[in-house]
Amino acid sequence: xxxxxxxxxxxxxxxxxxxxxxxxxxxxxxxxxxxxxxxxxxxxxxxxxxxxxxxxxxxxxxxxxxxxxxxxxxxxxxxxxxxxxxxxxxxxxxxxxxxxxxxxxxxxxxxxxxxxxxxxxxxxxxxxxxxxxxxxxxxxxxxxxxxxxxxxxxxxxxxxxxxxxxxxxxxxxxxxxxxxxxxxxxxxxxxxxxxxxxxxxxxxxxxxxxxxxxxxxxxxxxxxxxxxxxxxxxxxxxxxxxxxxxxxxxxxxxxxxxx
Numbered sequence: 532x533x534x535x536x537x538x539x540x541x542x543x544x545x546x547x548x549x550x551x552x553x554x555x556x557x558x559x560x561x562x563x564x565x566x567x568x569x570x571x572x573x574x575x576x577x578x579x580x581x582x583x584x585x586x587x588x589x590x591x592x593x594x595x596x597x598x599x600x601x602x603x604x605x606x607x608x609x610x611x612x613x614x615x616x617x618x619x620x621x622x623x624x625x626x627x628x629x630x631x632x633x634x635x636x637x638x639x640x641x642x643x644x645x646x647x648x649x650x651x652x653x654x655x656x657x658x659x660x661x662x663x664x665x666x667x668x669x670x671x672x673x674x675x676x677x678x679x680x681x682x683x684x685x686x687x688x689x690x691x692x693x694x695x696x697x698x699x700x701x702x703x704x705x706x707x708x709x710x711x712x713x714x715x716x717x718x719x720x721x722x723x724x725x726x727x728x729x730x731x732x733x734x735x736x737x738x739x740x741x742x743x744x745x746x747x748x749x750x751x752x753x754x755x756x757x758x759x760x761x762x763x764x765x766x767x768x769x770x771x772x773x774x775x776x777x778x779x780x781x782x783x784x785x786x787x788x789x790x
Contacts, residue, residue: 540615543776545580545593547601547610549617555598556629559720562597563639563693569712571595572722574602574623577609577769578762579701584772592705600626604746605766609773620746624727624737627696630720634694635662642687645673645698646728653732668692673699688715695721698728 540547550558555572562570573596583589593599600621601607607620634641641658643651651670659665669690671683687695695715697704704723712721729735737743738751753763 539599540610540613540617542575542606542609542613542615543580543584543772544590545575545583546596546599547575547606547615547617548599549610549615550598550600550621551618552621552626552629555600555621555626556633558598559630560633560637562720563637563718566718569715569718570597570720571708571712572598572600572626572720573705574600574621574626574723574725575606576603576701577605578765580606581765581769581772582702589702589705592702592709595709604749605769609769609777612773613777623722623724624730627722627724627727630694630722631658631662631665635665638664638666639693640666640668640691641694641696642669642671642690642692643667643696643698643728644671644683644687645696645704645724646726646732648672648674650728650732650734651698653734654728657731657733684711684714688717691717692719695719696724696727697721698724698726701725 538549540549548555559570559572562568573593575593579589583593600623601610601617602620602622604620607617610617631641633639643655645651646654649672651672655667655670659667669686669692671686675683695708695712697708699707701723704725708721708723712719726735730737735755738748742748742751749763749766
């Protein structure tokens, strides 16, 4: 097992696990193999955390999660500013792919829930080509009506997946997992994956590798979907919030002590 920090940090009231992607994959394997409990993974990005400052329920959801990953360059930067750095950025799609590779190797059953009708099926087909032998036990689109919710859950319970990936968009997917994971009478690892199914289905292109390494995937998403510009306004607001709390706040505290 890869060695690394086993430490839960706090950032603007939310927990963040200082773990690498490989370490989390190993941790999830322990959850699944132990057959003892359910596991809720939350991928934390600046947009979610900024919104959570005004909606305490979202902070509570993060607190309920067994693993909270630093999904987003902004979260990694903010942890460093706060004086509690994390080993690396762990994006939802990268963690998902790491878990799927392990699922193909170990025979873990996978269920894909979410996105538009047909997307989960296309993603499943592509993933089974990418990871031969991957046991996808079920799919369901994310546009189910409220009256179909129990039918969706019943299908998941019947299929007994060990990995459940939910693409309903944040924070709906996190709310769904917090509410429904305890209702599944078998150990399962549930994780919200946002738009990852669209990427894995081939309907949306992920940023080129050089942009991923340069930490400007956000720019690629903006170029692909210009209507996201309003959401991008959260980033400078989030940065100011972090600086105000962890830089300006510290300096003011030091000055007061000196006085």
